[in-house]
Amino acid sequence: MNMRIPKPTLERLPLYHRAVESFMAKGREAISSQELGREIGVDDYQVRKDLSWLGAGGRPGYGYDTSYLLARLEEVLGLTREHTAVVIGAGHLGSALSQYSGFRRYGLQILALFDRDVTKVGKYLGDIPIFDIRELGRIIKEQQIPLAIITVPAREAQRVVDLAVEAGVKAIWNFAPASIQVPPGIILRNEDLAVGLATLSHYIVYGQPSD
Amino acid sequence: MNMRIPKPTLERLPLYHRAVESFMAKGREAISSQELGREIGVDDYQVRKDLSWLGAGGRPGYGYDTSYLLARLEEVLGLTREHTAVVIGAGHLGSALSQYSGFRRYGLQILALFDRDVTKVGKYLGDIPIFDIRELGRIIKEQQIPLAIITVPAREAQRVVDLAVEAGVKAIWNFAPASIQVPPGIILRNEDLAVGLATLSHYIVYGQPSD
DNA sequence: TAGATTGTTAATCGATTAACAATC
DNA sequence: TAGATTGTTAATCGATTAACAATC
Structure with missing residues (x-):
């Protein structure tokens, strides 16, 4: 036990x-x-x-x-504690996740969205402010945010992960379709839609195990 | 081999x-x-x-x-073939997934969105039409669509899955935070954000395996 | 008490890791 | 050829499944 x-x-x-x-x-x-x-x-x-x-x-x-x-x-499951997080990438998926009410139920509070598109910066999504990606390090450090949710395009994923890690996050939840490297001690979870889609595609074409 | x-x-x-x-x-x-x-x-x-x-x-x-x-x-991986799919639930997540360009790259074509909100029905999201959920069976049957992507609230998930299965889909890709039952032979993949979040939360609080 | 259902031990299964002979 | 790197076999590891004595 x-x-x-x-x-x-x-x-x-x-x-x-x-x-x-x-x-x-x-x-x-x-x-x-x-x-x-x-x-x-x-x-x-x-x-x-x-x-x-x-x-x-x-x-x-x-x-x-x-x-x-x-x-x-x-x-x-650590659900008795509140956790804070930021979402990096304010595209479709990032916006959807930021609004996802299920997170609140599990004690997760999204404090900020980040994007490099200046037309988005300064606006709000619901009550979550959108910041310039260049503010990332400062805000993560100031608020000691332990979790960064990555929803940027694949080619930018490693770069923003490095920024988040450098700023002190403990964990990365990666939704970008990219293989990400993190230093030892940093928790990484990949939520890779390509994995889900490709395995489904395989089963649709070839049938599933129990057939 | x-x-x-x-x-x-x-x-x-x-x-x-x-x-x-x-x-x-x-x-x-x-x-x-x-x-x-x-x-x-x-x-x-x-x-x-x-x-x-x-x-x-x-x-x-x-x-x-x-x-x-x-x-x-x-x-x-079955990526040499084109697959068609419908997205059931035109909320934040359903909309984001429908627009997700990564799917096209893997040969997945989203043909339709379904919702029960009549203010959404008849509109388009990009070039994807939004239909009334009551049209689901007809459209899946007519177009012989093999995959249904579920993004409705948890309490409605089983019901729409049953409709989709009854109409003949081969596979269900479930994003609703709910335990879904499907008959034998139907492929089910759960993409459950609660699982990801809860395990991350556990590791943030208690540390990860290699620590 | 008698019946139900647990926690745990043992057996099985399947995946990962390691090692190396085969071969380009 | 000699060096590099494969495919495969064997050993290890870890999770699932089964069985049952313990006990509420």
């Missing part, structure tokens, strides 16, 4: 979180591994194995207490 | 594809597993193992012929 949570498990935790939220909303006080598994599409032993990493406090013959389980999930 | 390509390998293929494209653009005729690996951040033996699934035609002492490798990657 005190070892590092395996990555595949960690990526399922948000799904459990959502499922538990919805069971709670229905007034359920307890939930079994089987029900939870059915909801997110994994087997019951997978659920128990995953939740055992959290010390989720399941009781034999009863299941998991929904409110305790939810609290554990939120703690482990 | 004739077995099913492992999923982790398949998800790296688009990255190889991009890297090979960029080496070709620089005029390189051959590329070694080591160079390719450095570019996308994996080891050389991983690259050779992955490419061995394709019959990539590497030559000892020389490397891989860039144009042949690119052709093999495009074939396996």
